Amino acid sequence: MSETKKQILLVEDDNNDAELTIKALKESNIANQIIRVEDGEEAINYLKCEGKYQSRQNLHPALILLDLKLPKINGLEVLKTIRGNAALKYIPVVVLTSSREEQDLIRSYELGVNAYVVKPVDFQKFALAIKELGIFWLVINIPPPEK
Numbered sequence: 063m064s065e066t067k068k069q070i071l072l073v074e075d076d077n078n079d080a081e082l083t084i085k086a087l088k089e090s091n092i093a094n095q096i097i098r099v100e101d102g103e104e105a106i107n108y109l110k111c112e113g114k115y116q117s118r119q120n121l122h123p124a125l126i127l128l129d130l131k132l133p134k135i136n137g138l139e140v141l142k143t144i145r146g147n148a149a150l151k152y153i154p155v156v157v158l159t160s161s162r163e164e165q166d167l168i169r170s171y172e173l174g175v176n177a178y179v180v181k182p183v184d185f186q187k188f189a190l191a192i193k194e195l196g197i198f199w200l201v202i203n204i205p206p207p208e209k
Contacts, residue, residue, distance in 0.1 A: 068124035072098045072160075072183035073105040075132050075141065082185060083127065085160070094124060094200055097179070102135025106143050109150055122153050125199045128175075130159040130166055138169055145174040152206045154199050 070087065074080040080098050088097060093125070099105045107113035111120050126144070128199045130137035136155065144150045156177045157170050170178050179195065 068121065069095045069097050070196075071105065071108065071123040071126045072096055073100075073102070073126065073128045073137065074098060075100045075129065079129070079181065080190055083192055086189040087196050089189060090193035090196050092196040092200060097123070101133040102137060102140040104134075105132075105140050106135065109144065109153075110147070122150065124154075124205070125196075126153055126155045127195075128155055128159045130157060130161050130170070138166070138173060141170065141175060145193045148177065154203065154205065155156075155196055156199065 072083055083109060084096050099108050108115045111118055128137045141155060154176045156179060157175050158179050160181050162180055167178055179191055181192060
């Protein structure tokens with residue numbers, strides 16, 4: 063296993079939610095670099111090294127934190143694209159959303175999400191949820207080896 067810290071891809075269009083997520087991860091001493099993209103199209107381009115990301119090093123993130131309500135391409139379509147791509151399908155994806163809609167929850171799991179977390183309104187609860195997510199997916203969980 064490589065000693066290089068892999069990136070966290072944060073797919074979030076709301077600046078306040080993105081800032082709170084990044085702050086919570088940093089306060090949890092998560093050392094992984096956090097890359098933020100603001101819409102579903104940009105997320106797919108980043109993951110596939112296309113568009114403005116065509117020259118980036120093709121290393122997959124250690125974790126994707128994915129909002130569902132995104133401009134251009136929604137989070138469910140991004141998840142569908144990830145799980146349908148042989149090179150991307152094993153990346154852990156955590157839906158981090160304000161949606162409590164049952165159909166979003168069901169569809170996320172049908173498409174292969176690893177976890178579904180509703181963003182708490184209270185910052186302390188939100189920070190704790192992000193800390194626990196980061197520790198589990200980046201420290202405790204053992205991902206499959208990359209091919």
